[in-house]
Amino acid sequence: MDRRPVTLEEVARIAGVSRATVSRVVNGVATVDGELRRVVEKAISSTGYTPNRAARSLVTRRAGAIGLVLPDEGRTVHDPYFGRVVAGVLPVIRPLGVQLVLTTGDHREVVDDLRQNRLDGVILIHTHGADPLPRLLIEADLPVVLAARPVRPMPITYVDVDQAAGGALAADHLVSRGCRRPATITGPLETPAGQDRLRGFREAVAGHGLPEPVVVEGDFSREGGAAAARRLADADVDGVFIASDLMAAGALPVLRDHGRRVPEDVKVVGFDDSSPAVECDPPLTTVRQPVEDMAAEMARLLVQRVERPDRPVSSVVFAPTLVVRRSS
Amino acid sequence: MDRRPVTLEEVARIAGVSRATVSRVVNGVATVDGELRRVVEKAISSTGYTPNRAARSLVTRRAGAIGLVLPDEGRTVHDPYFGRVVAGVLPVIRPLGVQLVLTTGDHREVVDDLRQNRLDGVILIHTHGADPLPRLLIEADLPVVLAARPVRPMPITYVDVDQAAGGALAADHLVSRGCRRPATITGPLETPAGQDRLRGFREAVAGHGLPEPVVVEGDFSREGGAAAARRLADADVDGVFIASDLMAAGALPVLRDHGRRVPEDVKVVGFDDSSPAVECDPPLTTVRQPVEDMAAEMARLLVQRVERPDRPVSSVVFAPTLVVRRSS
DNA sequence: CTGAAAGCGCTTACAG
DNA sequence: CTGAAAGCGCTTACAG
Structure with a gap:
């Protein structure tokens, strides 16, 4: 049994043309004569030829x-x-x-x-x-x-x-669910994602004629979410946009411990649609990126x-x- | 600025030897003279030479x-x-x-x-x-x-x-926690993992002189875990080994709904130490593979x-x- | 122990 | 439009 893969050389021999021509066909160079192309293509498919990428790489200087x-x-x-x-x-x-x-x-x-x-x-x-x-x-x-x-x-x-659009999506949804006193737990505000999600949320809230939301800065971590939630638990808010699902997963138990029912007393929207979103209790409404x-x-x-x-x-x-x- | 990487050729020229010798040094061939090796190594490090893998692949027929x-x-x-x-x-x-x-x-x-x-x-x-x-x-x-x-x-x-050892680990732990009426939700019994975890659990339970455990077959999925838990919820058991964390995550809410407190009324051990294990309420004791x-x-x-x-x-x-x- | 040389399987100017 | 030939950067028998 022959373990050696077919080479350009063999295809050329079978098709009765030069290696250069086979190479041109393989690489789709337009100038090859139609009839010749057909012969070569038949030889390629009959042999099951695939180019050796090492050889190709060596001359093209492309790794593939x-x-x-x-x-x-x-x-x-x-x-x-x-x-x-x-x-x-x-x-x-x-x-x-x-x-x-x-x-x-x-x-x-x-x-x-x-x-x-x-x-x-x-x-x-x-x-x-x-x-x-x-x-x-x-x-x-x-x-x-x-x-x-x-x-x-x-x-x-x-x-x-579009991070800001995500924040706006969250705001619009909370408002449509009847929230009037919004809050948000943000990502780290030195990151673009942290900034933009907040900005989008804020602008949309303002667009709905609602008061400035309560803002607590978080850090995208579960613990950060829990810590932020503690600062928010006794505030007079009825909807929270939490800038990551992981933070939301940390926040949910804290809210519950403070007697705030989700979604009855306070509605929550996360961000990412990651696995914590599904595994939370209750499962999270969340902003999804088309990753x-x-x-x-x-x-x-x-x-x-x-x-x-x-x-x-x-x-x-x-x-x-x-x-x-x-x-x- | 020269974008071309250094080649064997250049290293050889600098070291005053042939390409073959440089190649031997690079590939650690033992027969190269010590002094020569040193000269070559200096040339290599001074030029920052790294072999071109396409060229090497072409002759060795190894992809790397x-x-x-x-x-x-x-x-x-x-x-x-x-x-x-x-x-x-x-x-x-x-x-x-x-x-x-x-x-x-x-x-x-x-x-x-x-x-x-x-x-x-x-x-x-x-x-x-x-x-x-x-x-x-x-x-x-x-x-x-x-x-x-x-x-x-x-x-x-x-x-x-060692899947069976994992099952035994779960059994030993449940027993050490005072369980006397064990049960298990297995994986699919046509898989080696499903079979072996069950076998290990069973044998260890028997080894402790306890009665044959209640066995419900599952399928490694969250829903499968929930379904199996429903069949187990009213059984007289005080400890359950669930053959995957995901199934356990499905089972836990069912147990709770049936008024069985975890771990007070029934103790639970999962398998995998995956993210559901941490996100469950309560977090799961589980068998971990050193992945x-x-x-x-x-x-x-x-x-x-x-x-x-x-x-x-x-x-x-x-x-x-x-x-x-x-x-x- | 070392080097000259062949060859791995391609692509690509260069002629024609 | 097509082919002969050079060359990409290595490794490896083969001599010596």
Whole structure:
């Protein structure tokens, strides 16, 4: 049994043409004569030929692979968000013959992999303000796409959800449910997501002619949500927009302990539609990001960037949706 | 600014030796003269040389990459288990210069990737009994490691937790907490995990001189757990081993609705130590698999298999541990 | 122990 | 439009 895969050489011999011609057909070069093309295509399918990517890589200096950079901390890998990103990226790149490589956020390694053509570009998820990697990559002019708007403005391609629109969605929903005395537990206010969700919520509340909402700053963590809820438990509010499901999961038991029933006394809307949203009691109404779609778009933008590095950077912002459950 | 990475050629010129010699030093061939080796090493570090993997791949017929095969269903990607696997594999293969490629379970693609040297081997997680992929890979003699013992015995390398020992751990704990009338909600009894957890639990219960436990078959799902709990709610039992946290999360509200307090009236032990275990009310005592360690071992076994395909297949079984929380 | 040389399987100017 | 040929950057028999 022959373990050696079919090569271009063999296809060429069978089709009675040169290797160059087969190569052109494989790569879809338009100038090949129609009849010849047909002969070659038949030879390809009869042999089951697939190009050897190492050989191709060697001459094109393309890896045929993009990287998904995880934070150094294993922490975020556990996040279901991560799986949704993968589910969005894969269907876009597989048909292109591009592989998805998982890599940790070690800066040297990422830059090295890119420089040495082991990776054609990278998708960065969960970068924080202090992370120097985005700027490093921009300065080296290496293809990169961020999964969120960077903390400080920079000439980089990113894909994000319209955070402010998400806050507004929450406000509109609470109002439609009869809330008149709104409050919010925000994310960390030094992050774009924290700021924008608050701004959107505030503006929509004002748009409904309601009083300025009570604002307590949180930190996106379960404990942070619980702490913020303690400060809110005795306030005169009847609806709370909590800027992450995880914080909401921390807040719910606190509200209950203070005798505030959800949704009867106070309605709650979260953000993310992550697993805590479903596992909470009651299950959370929440703002959902179309993560799979966003990830697919990141993959498309990255591939585009790899193929046409000269193109100007462009970013894309997606609209969030509301998932209604029993907490409101 | 020169974007071209340093090549073997340049290092050889700088060190005043042939390319072959540099190659030998890079690959740790022992026969190189000590002095020469030092000169070459200096040239390497002064230039920051890293081998071009496409070129190397082309001649060695090794991809320098292994695949992590996800189930076709995007479903399981969302599982935190997946992230723990990645966190375990990466530290093992990075130092070896091996990449981790994510791929879906399409059989043709997996076999093709392996045959065409785009992947040196694959790790299969979440395969079920009907999945033909493991057998396909064995028959083609392609390197593969399973994340669990296969449903039907086959000559394949796998890494698993000692499921029976996990069941015994649960039994011992319940008994030590004073339970005398045990019950269990099992996994699907056609799976090895379902069978073994039950067997281990039963044997340990018998070993303590207690009566045969009440057994209700479940299916590892939340709803299945709830359904099984309804059949158990009015039984005369004071301790339940539930073979997955997810089922336990479904069972807990049912028990509560039937007026059975956890842990006062009935103690509960789950399995997996997954996120539902923490998010349950009360949080679950549960059997934990050392997933990161197991994943690291899978990576090691796979790399070994790639390097020495002749070696006999061996598998590894890890011991589970008990995580005690408030449900017991 | 070391080097000259062949060759891995492609792509791509360059002629024609 | 097509082919002959060079070349991508390595590894590895093969001599010496």
